[in-house]
Amino acid sequence: MNTLYREDVTNELKGKNFLSLKDFSKEEIHTLLDLAIYLKKRYKQGLINHPLKGKTLAMIFEKASTRTRVSFEVGMYQLGGSALFLSKNDIQLSRGESISDTANVLSSYVDGIMIRTFDQGTIDALATHASIPVINGLTDLYHPCQVLADLLTIKERKGTLNGMNIAYIGDGNNMAHSLMIGCAKVGANITVASPNGYEPLNSITEFAQTIAKQENSSVEITNSPLHAAMEADVIYTDVWASMGQEEEQIERELAFRPFQVNENIMNEAKKDAIFMHCLPAHRGEEVSTDVIDGEQSVIFQQSENRLHAQKALLTAIMGELE
Template sequence: MLFHLRSLLNNAALRNGHHFVVRNFRSGQPLQNKVQLKGRDLLTLKDFTGEEIKYMLWLSADLKHRIKQKGEYLPLLQGKSLGMIFEKRSTRTRLSTETGFALLGGHPCFLTTQDIHLGVNESLMDTSRVLSGMTDAVLARVYKQADLDTLAKEASIPIVNGLSDMYHPIQILADYLTLQEHYGSLKGLTLSWIGDGNNILHSIMMSAAKFGMHLQAATPKGYEPDPSVAKLAEQYAKENGTSLLLTHNPLEAARGGNVLITDTWISMGQEEEKKKRLQDFQGYQITMKTAKAAAPDWTFLHCLPRKPEEVDDEVFYSPRSLVFPEAENRKWTIMAVMVSLLTDYSPQLQKPTF
């Protein structure tokens, strides 16, 4: 209840929202719908309604269609600048954001820990206020979610989570766009997560039910998702009439799943735990044996980089694997995030059926 009240209060304070038209299929008359994203932060998808997340996916599809397929030039971010804070190394997050922001006419500025040491060379509060005066938005890839929360609290510009210990929302947007393109609709899909109870799983748990998707997640004992996230995910599942299964049995999680999903077992900062983690995750590798328990139309996702112990080559390089379209869609979804938070642009492409 408190979350929903806070969400309503935040929405009431927003300005310059996006407008789009959806047809009433009985009368054919347009219905005015308002999605307000301009000026907001994207720290976790739990702060966004299903319609707001769908809007970002619609905008992603629109930009991909107009730029990649039609060859249009859309300088929607001309004159805008983006600060990119990276405490962790990156391939997809950095490349997708830099090239995407520049493709839309904006100027991205990459800042490593040697350039900006969060909370050490300068306080988080001071850093946030300085960047607010020099850039139009900040994407931060950090170790601690609390650092993002502080940046957002002190900033007067949008702060976007490029990855933290708790959430990775921009990755999940790319996953959903990929599944939307493949299946035509997200509603009713069963997602089967097999792996660590990490930031990727947390982001799925904060959003899947809002699309009418079911979630079955298997994690080893001691690697379960955060209890507060699990509690809220149960609430979302109840509100949206979906199912949520948390188990320690990989085959139970895979049973009937449309989408098999995993991630690295050893994230950056966990290298010292490698030997123990590899032992604890025995039996969690996704193979064709796992796939036999899944639905006939199963597909596979992995946010990359991938290690063979997480998924074998037969699955990873199979025609069922969507990992490389998934990686490309990181670009189109982060572009959509930036456009939605910084402009009043509305999609021209017909709204997909989610």
């Protein structure tokens, strides 16, 4: 079909769950990224791929979403399939039905499940009992779909991932966790700068550092945003208070104020550094308006790439390559 990606590796991904980037090899991640580039190119050329013809994705949302819902729903449509939106009030999980029963029932109706929820344990249990692929649309611990789009964006902008220097400045949250793992897997260096007490989980940091050693890259944790930004190819940030942490907003604003990505931070990075944000953004808080709306910002290319990266993922784990 094409030479942009390893079809043998892609075929090996069929039926596989996407719960975390921990479970995917460097080769598999690059295969997904190359497939995303291929599908994006065909889409821009007006060429149609329907590898998911007749397939249905159940989308369970216990957390609100813009990019996740729209990109998966549109992606399924463009690939020839359909998506079924299920809010927490639409299914019996909210009334006490077990995860195992839900997994078994949905497995008999649809071809894949994407869930956006709070507890990683919910997704792990769903995958254990389902006989169809389960995709992590976001949990409090990981956000792997976003990182696929992020790596795709960096690869498009910089031409490579290996040896890139990524600075993540902000909360050691699900984004930081998945970025550390993703960067380590593809040989990129990442430095995470968080206020004291808001660093990523030690267990995930240690896992990412172990992987990074194997790929001759590095994962570093610091409390200095200026140190993280020094000679960076990419400056990345996220909101200071994630969904469910609204009661901590004032406390977090005080702790994170010195970690705002602004002109001073960007000046520490390489001249051709790009700025990234997974969105939604709070201009004037975690990032200044001049940076997020400036020439170095690639946030909308990054956001668009959610569609293309997820189409590649859906094709690899649920589809038939044409």
